[in-house]
Amino acid sequence: MNVVLDTIIQGILLGALYGLFAAGLSLVFGIMRLINVAHGDFIVLAAFLALLIQQVLHITSPFAALAVLIPLMFIMGYILQRVILNPTLGKSILRPVLVTFGLSVIIQNGLLEGFSADSQKLQAGQFAVQSIPLSHGLAVGLFPLTTLIVCVAVIALLQWVMYHTKLGRAFRATSDDQVTASLMGVNWRNLFSIATGITMATVAIAGVFMGIRTGFGPSAGPDQLIFSFEAVIIGGLGSLWGTLIGGILLGVAQSIGARISTDSMLLAGHLAFLVVLMVRPNGLFPRRGD
């Protein structure tokens, strides 16, 4: 019984990390119906940048590096959308998909050139290994628990922005009907760029948490993209809380798989994704009207 409980708890905590990866992807889909194929590579890029910021500014805590990394990634996202991605938007998904795919290849090989193929890790000291004992010999790690709390906070914040601010109203209006929103004075070019900026800010947080939890190398991006994508699809397109639940289900599935045998971990996650796709192709909590 303890083993079952432990597997599920660890799965939920792992899933929170996937929820954090996927939050930005979910946001962008909700607003632009777009997928950034380089999403995972940006997460890895953020982790490498955190490493670099730590070295350059002599900061010991990767969390402190976030103070620089979040604004940096926001600006990068804004410029990326404004200069490269906005011109690709149109009826066909071919151009945005292929352009972001090209970006993915460039980031991976750029990181390889700049940082070598070695696996890196962000050091958070004692904090990364401490755990809180629960009853019956169960324990939860302090860091994974923090990941869950941060993930919930990030999604709550995004949800608040989307549904309780003027900016969010403009996002939703543009998502519903771009032309009419433009007639009402919404500048979609600027709005989409802000959305990608916000996404990259979440990617900065995701990158740091990934960097502390697991080792990462220049080619780790596609895996993170696939986890994010599966969380979004399982949760239902356009629903931020659904994405968190999608991430958690993916984490639990992987955790169960890992319990069976280590090389079944990823396969179990993918199979959970396929089952949801088969049974509920729109995901578990699709946004109405999509």
Add this chain to the structure above:
Amino acid sequence: MSSEVLKNVVVRRSTKVSRVFTVILVPVLLVLLSAPHWGSRGTISLMVEFFCYLAISQMWNLLAGFAGVVSLGQHAFIGLGGYMLFLLTIVFGIHPLLALVLAGIICAIVSLPVAGLVFRLQGAYLAIGTWVIAEIFRLAFFKVSILGGGSGISLPVEIADSIDIPPLGRDGVLYLAALILCILANFGAYAMLCSRGGLGVKAIRDNEGAARSCGIDNVRMKLIVYVASALGTGLVGALIYLNEFYIAPTAAFDINWTSYMIFIVVIGGIGTLEGPIVGTIVFFVLREYLSSLGSWYLIILGALAIAIMLKMPEGIWGALGMRFDIHVFPTRRRLVLDKGGESDVHPHGGAGEVTA
């Protein structure tokens, strides 16, 4: 409009260039066929590679450029084709050349349930969905111990030697197989696009809603193209690994296979049949000069593909073909005034031309 004018208008697909090309095609093919007699070993092996890359790129072009199914997971069928060749020859003792054909057919059969799953996803999400499928294949073959699991498996010498058929020899047989597959991929795609179904496929790409309202079964059309491209990609995958002697999951299901297809097609010109041919030539020339740069080579290719997508989305051939109205593989039907001459109504497209 008087009916007399209409009588003079005929629908024509061929162009001057394409008719010239048809005439020179035969000697070109003869030269290519005889290559094992005049080419050096290095030339032959480079040409085998060229034909393989061209064939899989054409398959990706058919899928993404014509049917509008943007797949990032075509490497699933490269790996599956290769593995099926090894399975059929090593475990079932089937002759490699027969196994190659069967491996392609297996890929086509497997692509049916795969399509059933990924076609539930829309547009950009389908792209990532196909990538997930390729990942699943890769992880699954890690677990197939009869095929070596994660450490891979070699092709026994006696199987590799069984295609050493005189007078061609092993290299000659591989060369011929690659050439035939490449011709089949290109002319198969051409024949498909010229058919009634192909017209439907292009109609779906241009306007899915309008195509459906004309009674085109869009799901069925996309499925046919998806299966055809899985067949072609799987056949080439089997050939690549028949040539390589050794297969392991990570290299066989490497996303780079799909990256190369995409770069070739985007650079050459997506949505034209000539594009991948130009793209493959550019790709091999760049590789010749830049591959020593290591990862910079891929950065340059990626940047080139992005630049083309942003500034010249029709690619090199698309830009040339549109500017000079050259079509080696014309798939458009155009209205031509039949005065016995070559006077197109609107040579540069527009209202007078049925661009289908």
